[in-house]
Amino acid sequence: MSRTLRRRLTQDSHGRLEWNCPRGCGCANFYPGSFDPVTNGHLDIIERGCKLFDEIIIAILVNPEKKALFTVEERREILEEVLTLVESDNCTLRVDSFEGLLMRYAVEQRADAVVRGIRAISDYEYELQMALMNRRQEPRIETVFMMAAEAYSYVSSRLVKEVYSLGGTIEGLVPATVEERMRKKFGRS
Template identity: 60%
Template sequence: MKKVIAIYPGSFDPPTNGHLDLIERGSKIFDELIVAILRNPDKNPLFSLGERRAMLEALTADFKNVRVDVFDGLTVDYAARVKAGAVLRGIRALSDYEYELQMAMMNRKLQPDLETVFMMPAEQYSYLSSRLVREVAKLGGSIQDLVPEMVERRLREKLDPAIKLQDARKMKPGKRA
């Protein structure tokens, strides 16, 4: 039987439990899954490509059929280079659907043999995005349970002042953590 390689492209700035949920699901249905970080000159990322790659590699180390890569240019061209037959994308809510459908249709036009496969994360991650995680962390809110501990730590290091404030609040007696 033919092996199906899938790519899971995205920004992963930073990786969240929603991403990891999808990676785990994807690793079960594809023979090989490549988590592909897009080098996007339009976005000004919080974490460098190297930092995101290192985090994703550590977080996916236990999945033997998952590897991490970086790419730029068209997703369809990258897929062809690594001989992928499918693109994995996550759909959280209806709001994701329209944009994802557009992308999938455009990619199909560019490369008819490449299939886009959508998966839904576990319910508790359906409201979770990297952008929200960055915003909440910057304002000193708790992102526990939304990102792996390693990512929480890296965010803490990067956003030192805000996180310190949060820790100080937690210490105050009588206040909810």
């Protein structure tokens, strides 16, 4: 664990570990993803992350090789709109986008940690490999894994797009604004 994070993890009088990150200490968290589209699972990770960090940078990964449903600018607009629904507990939420190496961007943003949501063992295997490579690139920045809430343990952006494109319902899986924008994208009334 990095020294920055270790200082923030303390024991209470009963020996239980507590996260000690008083507001203003600069505890920054970086949550990267495609967010194409943002799901309620993403928002759950952000909301719970706000209990741990002063600031969460929600960073949209720009991958020119991948065909996206929404443009980076549309994803940014959607995120900024739906983040107003998140109980942020005085945590600063900021939306940004980046290309290239994750760790390079994290260093530029002075992030202490990268948070990744884990839904299943298959996610863990992939994310563990990425975390180890990221640690090799930048050992000072930790990867924090957060388990998906049970209600969202099967929800992914890819699955949301697939179900919707085949005429299925996505109610409860994405914020209402995402569902509305998807209706427009797919030409549904």
